[in-house]
Amino acid sequence: MFTQADKRCSLSELVAQVKDGDVVAVGGGLSWREPMAALRELIRHGRRGLTVVGSAHGIDIDMLCGAGVVAVSGESYVGFEQDFGMAPNYRRACESGAVQVRDNCCYTLVQQLRAAISGLPFMPIRSVQGTGFEALHPEFKTMICPYTGDRLVLVPPLQPDVAVLHAHFADRHGNLHIEGPPVADILFAKASRKVIVTVEEILEHEDLAEKGVTIPYFYVTAVCEVRYGAHPTSCYPNYAYDRRHTQHYYDQARQGAEVFRENYLKPFVSQCPDHRVYLEAIGGRERLNRLTTWRESDEQWRSLYE
């Protein structure tokens, strides 16, 4: 139970909740609502040896891998879909052995989070058996169902040390409002020991309550207002996905670890003391305003992908 009256803190204090070697659940999914500002701060803090768990991810996990923050990946997907294809840093880190591959599947992850949420030592699941994941996860066990005689797979609880989320709104007490797909954020919040959250805006409780509480305050450890905190991923309705910046990211990453460090991590992370400087580095007001024009017309929205 996190019950203090005011959970606001600086981005640096927020990210200091993450320790080397922690199991970290990163919220959002693919190009939607990734807590990118918090992850960049995590890199600046020089965190190491994290185990990342989640469902379908892209630039967030790829960037952490490129920065050498990750030791184990328990994600179910890390890539750029048909947009750019495979995730270069993630691939390199896995293939070099720097990151240990412990791929998971979406529903297996859900069941493991549910076990943690309801305090059970396992959840049963019918699928997974007969696939390569049983060998990849020796911690999974099996049992014969006393009702049906069927063989079931038992998956242990997954209780991340920290969930790192980006939401639209919070109040200072830590109540959160998320618009659009929550992906696994609600499950992460309920299952994790600590929940740290960046938000586009911190509101008075009455205004937040009017929008609706997506995640109750007592799950939430700390909150920090970071506008455009999901950039370059989207945080509709506030702003769309910055495909141009992501293209630039991908082009650097594809050229190798060195190039990525020199041409991306340096200018956009390590040499940006804070988020404000980062927003200048990626093109400032002009670039950010463009990402808010998606509402103007279908053509304008389309143009963001061309």
Place this chain on the structure above:
Amino acid sequence: MFTQADKRCSLSELVAQVKDGDVVAVGGGLSWREPMAALRELIRHGRRGLTVVGSAHGIDIDMLCGAGVVAVSGESYVGFEQDFGMAPNYRRACESGAVQVRDNCCYTLVQQLRAAISGLPFMPIRSVQGTGFEALHPEFKTMICPYTGDRLVLVPPLQPDVAVLHAHFADRHGNLHIEGPPVADILFAKASRKVIVTVEEILEHEDLAEKGVTIPYFYVTAVCEVRYGAHPTSCYPNYAYDRRHTQHYYDQARQGAEVFRENYLKPFVSQCPDHRVYLEAIGGRERLNRLTTWRESDEQWRSLYE
């Protein structure tokens, strides 16, 4: 999957989905949003031998017991709290043996519904063991957890034949919007073979979508617009709990099965060919308007309980 374009039907057609001997999950809870109009129609249809399952209930289950509709009760509570105390018809039916007692507990019910919802042959639960419920439910099994060595109770899936719900709004496709506490309605809708719903108002989809879809259409078998369909229980914000009518109900029920049949079931159920006539019988417009005055002032709201 219930996918027909227009699921609207008459109250009689709606209730005809329930067959003698069915396992029925009644939505709402205590004095809140009970599908009373549908249950009265169920009594008019002369249904028999139902098994009722649910969490905390009152007049809904008591009335079904008083009308001889119920053969087995798997509820976790049936009563009138500190308002009127024990449920007279329910007590009589259980004590006479007319209704078989298979009391359940709220979380056990939740886990059994979850097993049905996720297609599992059981759900594990840590509680219940060591209480009287193990003897009451021989279908519960136990296992030793292969991870912890702890003894766990396994509860089988509960898939009601029909869930009977009262919601605020639906569209003709069957999407539902419920305001306030859903109680177990969402779990019932996902777990049951059929879902039949009365609603205060059927809206165009666009208007419903604006309020938000609480239960997606494909779970829902049929819907019927029945204003004041929860009376005498509440359906805030539309109308408050009719304590006066419930007092009258209780006074008749307390005097015995005969008196209840003569002085309550006859005038308010069997002799009311339809819901419109029932609304006249309970006091018509004047009474109903009074139940909508709760917003006017705290004093006015309080007066509804005096």
Place this chain on the structure above:
Amino acid sequence: MNEPVRTCTLGELMIYQIALTIEDGILAFHGFGSPLVQLALHLAKRSHAPNLVLVAGATYAVNPSPLFLTPTSNDFVMSVGAECDLNIEELFDLAASGRMGRMFLSGLQIDPWGNLNVTRLGDAGHLKLKLPGGGGGCNLSCDAGHITIWTAAHRAPPDQQGRRRFRLVDRCDFVTSVGHRSVDGRPRSELPYRGKGPDWIVTDLGIFDFDATGHARLNAVYPDTTVELVAENTGFDFPVAADLACARLPEPGIIELIRRLDPMRIHRRELSHDDRTREFEL
């Protein structure tokens, strides 16, 4: 209005004593049909436990500010001003994962180990009285961190034949929720429960805690009750705390707060007719 409060009623004393069992910063849940407990939680939240996560029974509203107490629990009145809302599965998941600090349970039968019966009198074959049932009490008696048991019907006056029907009984006909001994007599420590079980019983005659064996022990009496009175109204023998005291009475400010929270005095419905007139000089 503002004449000073000089006395407190039995109900107000019980509400205060139940409130004193509630720690700050925990999640606590009151079930339905329990005005004394509902008021105790709101009192605690507004006095010594401001960081209490107060979850209202039936509505699952978190930290509401009811305009007044209603006789029915699942009523919008009771969730007015709620900070947020849980649902039935989330609330019980929180308990099952060890995140519910305290729950409050009662019973028509309460045995020396804190086992409770709200299911039936008589046995399966021969049902004497069907009680309403325990709601989620069975699950929460295992899962919640601690349990405060309360009853306003401890007093068991003899009938014409001089027989007493005890509320605090030697043995429950049915164990709806479990205390410190399972239905088959195993000590709680042998069962893989999350929660530690009942630590208080607040009644209309006094207050019990539990000794090392998990047996109820009289901890305090009221200004108008004695160990002897408690003993003759209790269906089992019980140890008495060495430092047995008279229960602390609430301050006037606390009493005024309770009266504001329950203007219709709904909580009196839990008290026997005679007990409604019991008052204590402050």
Place this chain on the structure above:
Amino acid sequence: MNEPVRTCTLGELMIYQIALTIEDGILAFHGFGSPLVQLALHLAKRSHAPNLVLVAGATYAVNPSPLFLTPTSNDFVMSVGAECDLNIEELFDLAASGRMGRMFLSGLQIDPWGNLNVTRLGDAGHLKLKLPGGGGGCNLSCDAGHITIWTAAHRAPPDQQGRRRFRLVDRCDFVTSVGHRSVDGRPRSELPYRGKGPDWIVTDLGIFDFDATGHARLNAVYPDTTVELVAENTGFDFPVAADLACARLPEPGIIELIRRLDPMRIHRRELSHDDRTREFEL
């Protein structure tokens, strides 16, 4: 604008053929990163399967009307006009309880039994290539009623040394999602899955169904492919349907609909460079 459609592209033919595998009135789900499948579902919903419960990958939006297809799946564009929304746990629960009629899966390796690999090339000890991973494909390959497999990279041209790197392989290095044989060779019938497994493979060279043993069988070719061409681009021997036919081409109206659904022709990104120019006379 309105000049009559006289030809259809390979992508349009594949979208049409995938759409033909979708029954009306079922719940079907497209994953992420699969434009051909996303378009097939929207095509089916707007042609022969109006009662399809179309669940969009990544957003879990139900029956949306995307303004245009984006290269990223979790984008508000893709959920515009959704009738309602599910979340990750609800969607997978529906599959696990037997309520997902059909799912669509692909792989960098596809074996004769419809096992798929999107996890890694090489073995655990010696990882040659880390693939993005299967999302929820593993779970859904067991749970979904039926699976349509697709790939736009069946063609495996020889390199300088004349070696072909097959997409349709004799054996998967890793079984990410299961077809008609488990990773240890047990027939699917011996496993307690809800779903019946893959029944179609739609590729850039032709269409396979599965024989009684669960082995892929060539069912149809395209106007510019032959059994021989399919054979030399496939890493295993396969039976050929007695009634092998040339796949039916879509009507002009269908083609126009596809072009309206994907104005940026995002689906072409799934095709090899050469295949982007393949066209068929209607």
